[in-house]
Amino acid sequence: KAALLLKGAEYIQQLKDDRSVLTDEIAQLRATVDTLTADITQSQTLLASNNRITAEAVHQTGRSEVERMYSQHVSSCTMHNWKYWVFSKLMHPLLLSYDKTVSTSSYGDLVRTSGSWLDQHAAQTQLRPMVMQSLKELCISTEILSEPHKMPQEALNAISEYNQKIKESRNAGSQDSSLDSEHFG
Numbered sequence: 001k002a003a004l005l006l007k008g009a010e011y012i013q014q015l016k017d018d019r020s021v022l023t024d025e026i027a028q029l030r031a032t033v034d035t036l037t038a039d040i041t042q043s044q045t046l047l048a049s050n051n052r053i054t055a056e057a058v059h060q061t062g063r064s065e066v067e068r069m070y071s072q073h074v075s076s077c078t079m080h081n082w083k084y085w086v087f088s089k090l091m092h093p094l095l096l097s098y099d100k101t102v103s104t105s106s107y108g109d110l111v112r113t114s115g116s117w118l119d120q121h122a123a124q125t126q127l128r129p130m131v132m133q134s135l136k137e138l139c140i141s142t143e144i145l146s147e148p149h150k151m152p153q154e155a156l157n158a159i160s161e162y163n164q165k166i167k168e169s170r171n172a173g174s175q176d177s178s179l180d181s182e183h184f185g
Contacts, residue, residue, distance in 0.1 A: 044128040066099045071162065078159045085155035090134045097121040 070088075077084040101117040103109040120126070139145050142154050 040132065041129050044125065044132075066095070070095055075159050075162060078155055082152040082155040085158060086138065086151070089138050090131055093130050093134060094121065094127075 070092075074085065074088040078088070098117055098121070101113060101121065103113045143150050144154075
């Protein structure tokens, strides 16, 4: 029994040592990721922002309505082409910034705040880090890197889950606005 306990203690010590090595390696990799992210962000700020998006008057019925309408639109388009779901994951932060920034209290406010939003949020220097972050989140939340052939089904499953939750919330008599960001954000 003593020999068995000794072997068990040695094995436990080996596992602790292995865990310590893995913890150190994870810390180093995280530091590397942070450094690379900072380098990429710095490089992106140096890139030219020659292309500008022109402002268009867009009628918005309300801040919570924008998110709801966006989610319904993504759901509908994804049923026709699963790639639209991936696109929506990339564009969602832009929609949120638009929803926070643009005012629709009057036509003048809409024009003024839309132009301001374009300058502040839709320039290439702002879009690059936003899209990079969205891509990182997409890679983490899906199996696109390890099993890309499953992506079409993942997109359709996400939409099906969203539609099911909408039906359930309508049956319950209230719409949960957190459903939108859960599947599209």
